[in-house]
Structure formats: C-alpha cells, structure tokens
Amino acid sequence: MKRREFLKKAALTPAALAALSAGCGKTTGQSGKRMIVLAVDGMDPNLLASFMERGLMPNTSRLKEMGSFNKLGTSNPPQSPVAWSNFITGAPPPVHGIFDFIHRDPATMRPFLSISEVSPPDSTLNLGKLRLPLSGGGVNLLRRGTPFWNALLEKGIPVTMVKLPVDFPPPPSDSNGLFLSGLGTPDVRGSQGSFTFFTDDPRSISDNTGGGVVIPVRDYGDGCYTCRVDGPENSLIEGNPTMSVEVKAWVDRESKAVRIDMGDASVVIGEKQWTPWMHFSFPALGPLSTVHAIGRFYLKEITPKLKLYLTPLNIDPENPALPISSPDWYSRDLAEDAGPFYTQGFPEDTKALSRGIFDDDDYLSQADLVLEERMSLFHSVLSKYREGLMFFYFTSLDLNVHMFYRSMDPASPLYGTTDPKFAGVIADLYSRIDIAVGEAMELLDDRTEIILLSDHGFAPFRRSFNLNTFLAAEGFADISSPYERNNDMYACLDWSKTGAYGLGLNGLYINQAGREKNGVVTLADKRNLMENLKSSLEGAVDPLTGEKPIKNLFILEDTYPGYAMPPWAPDMLVGYAHGYRASWETTLGAFPEDVISDNMDPWSGTHCISPDVCPGSLVTSLKNIPVNPTLTEMGSLINAVLLEEDV
Amino acid sequence: MNTLFDLLLKPFQSLHPLWGLMWISALAGVMMILVFKKTSNQQAISSLRRKMGSRALGMLLFLESPPTVLKLAFNLIVDNFIYLWHLLKPMLIITIPFIIIAAQLDARYSRVPLNAGNLSTVTVLWENSIPENETGEPETGTLASPIVTIADSLEQSFSFYGENGLFSYSSMGLKLGSAGSSGSIQIRGAEKSGLIQALLRPWNSNAEGEVLSIHSHIEEINYVILGGRWGWFTVFLVFSSLWAIVGAVVFKVKV
Numbered sequence A: 001m002k003r004r005e006f007l008k009k010a011a012l013t014p015a016a017l018a019a020l021s022a023g024c025g026k027t028t029g030q031s032g033k034r035m036i037v038l039a040v041d042g043m044d045p046n047l048l049a050s051f052m053e054r055g056l057m058p059n060t061s062r063l064k065e066m067g068s069f070n071k072l073g074t075s076n077p078p079q080s081p082v083a084w085s086n087f088i089t090g091a092p093p094p095v096h097g098i099f100d101f102i103h104r105d106p107a108t109m110r111p112f113l114s115i116s117e118v119s120p121p122d123s124t125l126n127l128g129k130l131r132l133p134l135s136g137g138g139v140n141l142l143r144r145g146t147p148f149w150n151a152l153l154e155k156g157i158p159v160t161m162v163k164l165p166v167d168f169p170p171p172p173s174d175s176n177g178l179f180l181s182g183l184g185t186p187d188v189r190g191s192q193g194s195f196t197f198f199t200d201d202p203r204s205i206s207d208n209t210g211g212g213v214v215i216p217v218r219d220y221g222d223g224c225y226t227c228r229v230d231g232p233e234n235s236l237i238e239g240n241p242t243m244s245v246e247v248k249a250w251v252d253r254e255s256k257a258v259r260i261d262m263g264d265a266s267v268v269i270g271e272k273q274w275t276p277w278m279h280f281s282f283p284a285l286g287p288l289s290t291v292h293a294i295g296r297f298y299l300k301e302i303t304p305k306l307k308l309y310l311t312p313l314n315i316d317p318e319n320p321a322l323p324i325s326s327p328d329w330y331s332r333d334l335a336e337d338a339g340p341f342y343t344q345g346f347p348e349d350t351k352a353l354s355r356g357i358f359d360d361d362d363y364l365s366q367a368d369l370v371l372e373e374r375m376s377l378f379h380s381v382l383s384k385y386r387e388g389l390m391f392f393y394f395t396s397l398d399l400n401v402h403m404f405y406r407s408m409d410p411a412s413p414l415y416g417t418t419d420p421k422f423a424g425v426i427a428d429l430y431s432r433i434d435i436a437v438g439e440a441m442e443l444l445d446d447r448t449e450i451i452l453l454s455d456h457g458f459a460p461f462r463r464s465f466n467l468n469t470f471l472a473a474e475g476f477a478d479i480s481s482p483y484e485r486n487n488d489m490y491a492c493l494d495w496s497k498t499g500a501y502g503l504g505l506n507g508l509y510i511n512q513a514g515r516e517k518n519g520v521v522t523l524a525d526k527r528n529l530m531e532n533l534k535s536s537l538e539g540a541v542d543p544l545t546g547e548k549p550i551k552n553l554f555i556l557e558d559t560y561p562g563y564a565m566p567p568w569a570p571d572m573l574v575g576y577a578h579g580y581r582a583s584w585e586t587t588l589g590a591f592p593e594d595v596i597s598d599n600m601d602p603w604s605g606t607h608c609i610s611p612d613v614c615p616g617s618l619v620t621s622l623k624n625i626p627v628n629p630t631l632t633e634m635g636s637l638i639n640a641v642l643l644e645e646d647v
Numbered sequence B: 001m002n003t004l005f006d007l008l009l010k011p012f013q014s015l016h017p018l019w020g021l022m023w024i025s026a027l028a029g030v031m032m033i034l035v036f037k038k039t040s041n042q043q044a045i046s047s048l049r050r051k052m053g054s055r056a057l058g059m060l061l062f063l064e065s066p067p068t069v070l071k072l073a074f075n076l077i078v079d080n081f082i083y084l085w086h087l088l089k090p091m092l093i094i095t096i097p098f099i100i101i102a103a104q105l106d107a108r109y110s111r112v113p114l115n116a117g118n119l120s121t122v123t124v125l126w127e128n129s130i131p132e133n134e135t136g137e138p139e140t141g142t143l144a145s146p147i148v149t150i151a152d153s154l155e156q157s158f159s160f161y162g163e164n165g166l167f168s169y170s171s172m173g174l175k176l177g178s179a180g181s182s183g184s185i186q187i188r189g190a191e192k193s194g195l196i197q198a199l200l201r202p203w204n205s206n207a208e209g210e211v212l213s214i215h216s217h218i219e220e221i222n223y224v225i226l227g228g229r230w231g232w233f234t235v236f237l238v239f240s241s242l243w244a245i246v247g248a249v250v251f252k253v254k255v
Helices: A003-020 A045-053 A058-065 A080-089 A150-154 A330-340 A350-354 A360-384 A396-408 A425-441 A467-473 A523-538 A631-642 B002-008 B019-039 B042-062 B068-110 B195-200 B232-250
Strands: A034-039 A069-071 A101-106 A110-113 A116-119 A123-127 A130-137 A138-141 A159-164 A177-181 A196-200 A212-216 A222-233 A241-250 A258-260 A265-270 A279-285 A290-295 A295-303 A307-310 A388-394 A446-455 A459-465 A498-501 A505-509 A550-555 A572-576 A579-582 A596-598 A618-622 B119-126 B149-150 B156-163 B166-169 B174-177 B190-191 B205-206 B211-217 B223-224 B227-230
Touching: A034 A631, A045 A058, A045 A069, A045 A425, A058 A425, A058 A446, A058 A618, A080 A631, A110 A446, A110 A631, A116 A159, A150 A631, A159 A360, A177 A330, A177 A523, A196 A222, A196 A350, A222 A279, A222 A290, A222 A307, A241 A279, A241 B149, A258 A279, A258 A295, A265 A279, A265 A295, A265 B119, A265 B156, A265 B211, A279 A446, A290 A425, A295 A360, A330 A360, A330 A523, A350 A360, A360 A388, A360 A396, A360 A425, A388 A631, A388 B149, A396 A425, A446 A631, A459 B190, A467 A498, A523 A550, A572 A579, A596 B156, B002 B019, B002 B068, B019 B068, B019 B223, B019 B232, B068 B195, B068 B232, B119 B174, B149 B174, B156 B166, B174 B211, B223 B232, B227 B232
Parallel strands: A034 A388, A034 A446, A159 A177, A159 A388, A196 A212, A459 A579, B190 B205
Antiparallel strands: A069 A618, A101 A110, A116 A138, A123 A130, A196 A307, A222 A241, A241 A258, A258 A265, A279 A290, A295 A307, A446 A618, A459 A596, A498 A505, A505 A572, A550 A572, B119 B156, B119 B211, B149 B156, B166 B174, B190 B211, B223 B227
C-alpha cells in the first residue's frame, strides 16, 4: 500500500469507528409477518371486561374491536410456572415436567424449586482453602420439552423474548434469538428474593422473618450505622463462607435523611425515598473474580428508630454473575439503554408486605418502581423491534392483585382493615397495562399482529385450607409428635401410618412404597386410596360458610392419560373452589390445628385453584383463532401466523 | 491550559463527545511522537536496533553453538537496557504533557452531563464550622433529598437532579456540571486553588470562603465503539497510540 493510501485509510479510521459506534439497528430486510405478544401475568378476563366497560382500557377495547376477546384456558394446576411452560412447549406438565413451584425428591423427601437447579462442580482443584472448579457445575433449567420458537429460528425468523418466564438460564442463542429470563430467575444469593432490613428497633427483630433477614444495627453516638450486606456464598473457598460488603449509613434525624456510603458511591435519601440502583461488588478471589449485584435502599423510617430496607440483591444485568440472557450481552445492552432493572423473577416484594416490614404504602411505592422500570424496558425493546416475534412479559399485575385483592373484595377478612384509598389500585394497574397495549398498537399494520394474553385469572383467597391437617383428621396421615405439627417438612408425621401428604400449592402425593423414602402404600392399593381421597376431599364442607372448599380433585393419570409421569410429579392435584386456597403452612408440610381458617395475610388473591375457576385472557388483533382457545395452543398459533401457515 | 483546549475543541462543539475525544487523542499521538523524535537520540536508537536485530539473527544462525548463543543473548539483554536508557529521557519529557492532557480529557469526557433525570450526590466539607441557615432552593436543578449534616466531620451531603447539564446552589458556593457544549469542562467539585489543582484537577473549581472542598458523585461515561463499552482513557490510549504509529511512519521516527 502506498503511503498516501495508508494515510487516507488511517485518517478515516475514527470516522468509521464513530459511525459503527452509533450502532446499526438490526434490519433483516424481511417483509414477512410480525407478531407482538404482550404477556400479562394474571390478567383476569372478568376484571378486564369490567374495566373495558368502564372505559379504563380504551386501547385494549380497540384491540378487541379489531379482533377478538376470549377467555383463555389455563393449565392444571393454574400456577404461573406450569402455565408458562405449557405456553412455551405447547404441551402439558408431564411433557415439560413442571407441576408446581415446588417439587420433592421422593428418595430424600427434600423439596426443591421446580424451575432450575444449581449443581456443584464435578471436580475441583484444592489449593489450601481454595476450591477451584475444574469441570461440571452450573445452573440448569429443569423445564423440558421443545420451545415453540425453535421452529421460527430454524426458518431465520428473529425472536425476542423479554422477561420470559421459566427460562432461567436461557438457552444458548445467536443474535437472531434474544432472550432475557423472567419468572424463576433468582437473586444473587440464589433465593427467589431475600430482602435485608437494618434497624435498631428491637420490635422489628424476629427470627421468623421469611423472605428476608432483619439485621440489628447500632448508632454509637456519631450518627453512623455500619450495615453489613451479605452477598452470595463463596464456593471458591472451603466451607463456602458468605461474602459481604460494608455499607455506612449516616443519619441526620433533624432533616430526616440518611447518607449511604459504599465504596466510592454515596447517595442521600429522605424518609420514604428510594436510592437509585447501587452496585455491589463481592470479591470472591481478590480482584480475579468478583460477583456483581445491584440493590436499592429504602428509608422507611428514621425517627425514633432507623428502619432501612434493602431490596434483594439482584443479578447485575451489566455484569451478570449468572446467565440471565442469551446472548450474554443482551442484558447489558438493555441495561445500557433502559437503565439497570430488577432481574429477579418476582420483583415486587410481597414477602416484605406479608411480614409487616412494608405497609401498603411502602409496598405500592416499590411496586410502582418495578412497573415504571418494566415500562422503560418495554419502550427500549419496542423501539428496536423490527421483524419476527417480540414477546414481552409483565409481572406487576399478578403480584399486585395477589396483595390487593382484599381492597375490592368485601368478603375478604382484611377488607375492613384495608384503607379505602387503595380501592382503585387494581383498576389503576390495568389502565397502566393498557398504555403499553396502546404503544404496541402504534406498530399495527397489515403485516403486524398483536396478542395480549395472560396465563390465568384471579379469585379471592379468603379462607386457607390446611390440606395436611385435613388428611390427618380424616385418617390419611398420622401425627405422632403433635408438638411438632407447626414445623415444616412433616416433622410430626409417622410415615409408617401415612397414606398421603400435600406439598406445594396444589400437589397431593401418595406415600408410595418403593418410590417415597418411607413409602407404605402398594401400587395395588394406590388407585383405591386416590378414589377415597377424591370423594373425601370433594365432599369436605367449610363449617363457617357451608361451602365446599374443594371443587375438583384431579387424579393425574386420569387428567393426563397416556403420559409417563416423572417421579417428582404429584399423584393428584387439588382444585380449590372460589374463595379458598391451600394455606401457606400446608405447602411445606406443616399441620396447623384448624383444617380451615381465615386468611389474614395481605396475599388475598389467588389462582392456585381449580383451573375452570380462573381462566386467563386473550385479546388479539387476529380474527381467526381456535374455538375455546387455551394457553397451550398459543405457541402453535403464533408460529402459524409468522410462518404464514393456515391457522 | 483550559483555554488552549477550549480552542482546540471548538470545531467539535456541536458534535458527539467521542469526536472531540478522538481528535485530541489523534493530535496527542502525533505530537508525542514528534516530541519523542526531537528529544531522543534517533541515530543511537537506529544503530542499537540494527545491532539488536543482528544479535537475534546470530542466535538463530549459531544454534549449534550454545556458548555463542549465550554470549549473544547476554549482549541482547545489555542492549535492551541501553535501549531503555535511550527511551528514558523522551518518556520523562512526554509524561508531563501526557498527564496534563489526560487531566483535561478526564475533566471533559469522563462524566455524564447533569441532565434532568440524572441523580447525583454532593458532599460539602466545611473548613471550621457548618454555617447555619444554608437551606434554600438551588438556582439550577432540583434537590432530590433533604440535606444530611454530619456535624463531627463538618460535612453536608444531598442528592440532586441537574438541569441542562448544570446544578448550582449559590448559598453553598456550588456550581457543578457544564452548560457549555460538547467537550467543555464538567465541574464536579471544588477545592482551594493552586497550580496543582489548576493543572491536574481542572474538573474542580476554586473553593471559596468557609468551604474546604466539594465532591460530587457523577456517573462515568462509557463510549460505545464496535459493540464494546470503552472508558474515555481506553479511547485516548488506543487512538493516541494508533496515531503515534502513523506519525512514526510518516515522520520516520525510530522508536
């Protein structure tokens, strides 16, 4: 190359790089069909119809007029992990293997989360206290089956799935498929969301604070509270010690504000204010390996006592410690564009409200942040959407309706104690979702379709049914240690005299010989026992209301005939009636005194009931949709539209 | 120094900051290679490099004779030390403008402008005592939190949202950010004036009266280049190096 040419090219280099830096949108030049799927967890068809009628959802009403509005058949059980797995695979639970939030290993009787598991490395190199992984180990998605979008990717149709439930960790993908995992994504500590609450108020300190930890702190007279924030366990060090960072909170009780210092970062907030996302770094191996996380502080109260809440430490989308997106740069791109965001599957801190750490106002301020953030993410994704399938998932409606159903249900035991100012919370949420619908509809043209769908609807949760207590009362289980009946995991049971037990929100299991650790029921007796259970449970009556708490008891082999069941599958599913649900205690194997009691938890709406009681919703611009559509069929419908096949 | 850089960056005022950053980087790269040429013994470097090349070749040619290879290797190591000695003087000379340029670029290109919606936090350190009745509304921007007073350490802190790249709060003698165009200095604090401060920390203004210092936490910028996120220093290092290589070729500089 001659010098002059070389110089010319070199001079152009910055210009070329700058042009590249501006970023070129992904334009495939395809002219095929496009599909936007807005997945709104828990959008109830009856509430939706009512709000549309009241004029609160003008965009959704317009979409309905263009196409159709139907109830959407949900999964059995109608729990989100099960329902979204049905949607993803187009198949029932025996195929994808998700039957509940919680499964159990029959050989050990230990419960485990159904969506994903963390496996330790197969081999490690031990250097003193160091444990360096050599092979194996990682996070595995437990959902099985083939996702419907594989057919699209095979045909070169771009697929963008944002906050996709039951997809953690997401499968490997090239830039034609963009995935950000949603429901099922843990926080950086590996839980489904564990808050930290710093306080010098001893009344707030309890050993029984599920969903988070309460940490006592002290001011030694200089106005400074030293708060230790625990991060994940350090698997690189023998004994897996917990990594932690120190945060200093300087309080000014006169101005009712606190300055939070962490490393170089510093932020000031007043009472009832939130910090922006703060970046936490936990050095696992000095500077060689650092776990990054993000969290936000909330100053609940400063006088007379400090009450400082920290959100669960979320996986940092800009430096993810665990795979939350595929390709791995996708979460970073989204965060650069829309700002940091909640990566945990359940962002709204319902546990903090249930445990009294939050009051209704605190909770709603946090829920509001989540929804605002999700909307920013939605705008970012929508603005870059060009071709193929775009799926975007909203969780706010589900979790907030769970917590505020009591505000619109006069029969709720908590209706009288809920401030009337919250009566419009749910309607407001629906109308905010309607704004997103309107924004998506701006892209409607002759080659673009929109589907607004939900996985299930909602019903009130007024009365708690203690399934395990019922089984014991009816002689299906035997309590040998009554003083342990409130302890989890069947601590009070005599397994040798127990025929059945409940676990999770809808699962009922036979204590089967040869399968369960202490199984006693033979295969020959199993069917008979299940029939007895069905008639006994379906015949149960609530002495207070005279209603039947259980609408249907589904025997799995009858509900899904012809399928081989995995060993973790329940034998029966309890379909609770309108107003009833499994108690929190019974879901983990405790046996409270009463079979049925009032639900005094703010978690006052439910869908973990009989599937015919809480169908989902389907509003779409499509004119030809199946009769009595179900969520399981939606993947095929989307593929048919995008592949331009007959619906 | 600030005025010189303002002049140099004038043509880039309306462009994206990356353009100004790359322009200064290119200029710095070429200037530094010219300074290197002027301040180094080019003839000695050239002759030494030839000598080092011949010793390396000799090692390859006499592989069957270990004593010869060892002798050549020893000579090569000695040559390397001599080479480093030749580099020392120009490198020391270049270091001074390098630090000043880096400080100027840090002041202009390292922080996100204080636009509405960008939350920042500032801490004011008072010299003797915290004045009373220092509240009031900022002139530009909005307070996002009450003011926290830490009496023991004579500190006051608060969070704020800037406005059009600025935040000013005259009762505290506070003026942050830059209302200027792309490439202008983003003020992010204050300290007592002095030559070191003016040259090496141009991002700080002069602290006045009872104010000892002001520090703000303003988010750092990452520039998107070729799909990656580059800090301003990486951009500067890469582009000044690239242009230094170009300069070395064009001006026949022996490095």
